[in-house]
Amino acid sequence: MKLSWLLDLRLLIDALFAAGLGILLFARVKEPRTLWLLRGYLFLVSLAWFVQRFANLPITSKLIDALVLACSLSLAILWQGELRRLMELLGTGRLAVLLGNPQKEFRSNSTAVTHLAEAAGRLSQSRRGALVVVDMGSDLRPEDFLYPGVPIDAKLSTELLLNLFASDTPLHDGAVLVKGNRIVSAGVILPLSRQGISRYGTRHLAALGITERFDRCICVVVSEETGTLSLANQGRLERPITSSRLQELLRDLLGAPVAQGSAKGGGIASNTKPLALLEEAKVASRASVGTHNPKKEASQ
Secondary structure (H helix, E strand, C coil), rough: CCCHHHHHHHHHHHHHHHHHHHHHHHHCCCHHHHHHHHHHHHHHHHHHHHHHHHHCCHHHHHHHHHHHHHHHHHHHCCCCCCCCCCHHHHCEEEEHHHHHHHHCHHCCHHHHHHHHHHHHHHHHHCCEEEEEEHHHHCCCCHHHHHCEEEEEECCHHHHHHHHHCCCCCCCCCCCCEEEEEEEEEEEECCCCCCCCCCCCCCHHHHHHHHHHCCEEEEEECCCCCCCCEEEEEECCCEEEEHHHHHHHHHCCCCCCCCCHHHHHCCCCCCHHHHHHHHHHHHHHHHHHCCCCCCCCHHCC
């Protein structure tokens, strides 16, 4: 009686752990194609377990085991970036990031979104290159970068961002790291992506590289050659965009509510409207005359 009770308890614990692991995997997968691959792989694993436990089919069991092994190797190659990120999170003990539970320090308000969009619009207008990394819950640490930069730890503002990316300052070539409503560091050197090397410049490759490794961070990029605004998210680059479009994307990604001043036509948000109109006119003029040149962009 006691032995059967222990067996039932083990089965219950096993089922709970398996269900928890499955929920964690499915919660972190957002791309439909990746979700289909994961479902198919878990189905094969479940089938192999069922055949080995309840059916006396040795040949079928061997074939299914070989198929599961081949699929495991294939998925390890396809998901090498995701698996590396998972091992990094487990090795550093960042379980809150793994569970998708960002802390309060990563949450930005509407004022921070407005400052980012306004600074990016003014930098784009003056054609000053810029790269801003916004940590939304990946808990980026100095060891995640090639060079951690210079600590700033200051409140986020448009004027401070413009000063950090001034061409005569020593920190303008690196990236600025933003967490919540504060600027953490500047002059950060990011790992580069291997995709689109012939199409994009260094800033865009750096933005793609960090967002490929950490899915809960985004990068705002301003091209030094053309002044084009871009937003990198999960290894994808959306460009060209206007400052008003950038503000919408930042608000959606960061979950920041619309500021009351912007709804009434006053406050900080109202100052970005002329910049947004200028950006839209610039993008339209570039599209009409065909001035965008990928080779020129890659030389920055």
